[in-house]
Amino acid sequence: MNIHQKDSDGLLLVRFKLKADHTSAFEKWKSEAIERISDFKGFIDITTMNQLKDEDYYHILIRFDTEENIIAWLHSDERKKIFNDSAISWLTDRQEVIHNWNIFWFRIFEGTKKWKQWAVTFIAVYPLTIIIPMVVKLIAKLIPLSFFAGIISALMISGFMIFLVLPFIHNLFKKWLHE
Known part of the structure; x- marks a missing residue:
């Protein structure tokens, strides 16, 4: 195969x-x-x-x-x-x-207006960009991360965004997105 x-x-x-x-x-x-x-x-x-x-x-x-x-x-x-x-x-x-x-990745937004995509994506991203850097700062106090703090933040934000937050937010706003 x-x-x-x-x-x-x-x-x-x-x-x-x-x-x-x-x-x-x-x-x-x-x-x-x-x-x-x-x-x-x-x-x-x-x-x-x-x-x-x-x-x-x-x-x-x-x-x-x-x-x-x-x-x-x-x-x-x-x-x-x-x-x-x-x-x-x-x-x-x-x-x-x-x-x-x-x-594949954007099939959930097929046929959706761009401004609605932007609004839902903003709702998903904003809390992550506030919370994740604070978590990484706490970790950096215990373990020196220096240069890697930004990389870890980006990995966590994109991971949470794709696998947890965006699917949840999309289900929450599904009807409105596809009106």
Whole structure:
């Protein structure tokens, strides 16, 4: 399996549910589907994530070398044979989404006005720029940091911003952002 991602890589996410007691039919269908997909132009790899609980979705991540090859796959006869077969009536609620690596970090702001993005980002950044330097100063009293204090502050602010504060703030303001 090739785990190295390039900006030109394309990722197709297929999400679906199974009707009750059709796991064996799904496993047979999945092996045939993987065989067809893996022979398609630009195919890199495929990952299947089984459902976590009974009502949850199955997810299949299909990686191609370019987004163009994903689009070709979506319009191909091979794909139609896989998903339009009447024998797969047990597969329900199917959704397919192309993921673009180039917009990964900012996808939550897709279609949002710039001034709203700025306002939410400011709300997330401002407290961090006040609190984190104070914490780093306290640490610097115990351990001499000199030059590294600024680097540590920047790392902590950006880390908290991306992984904790911005997702929380976005969820808080989600409705307003996308009005």
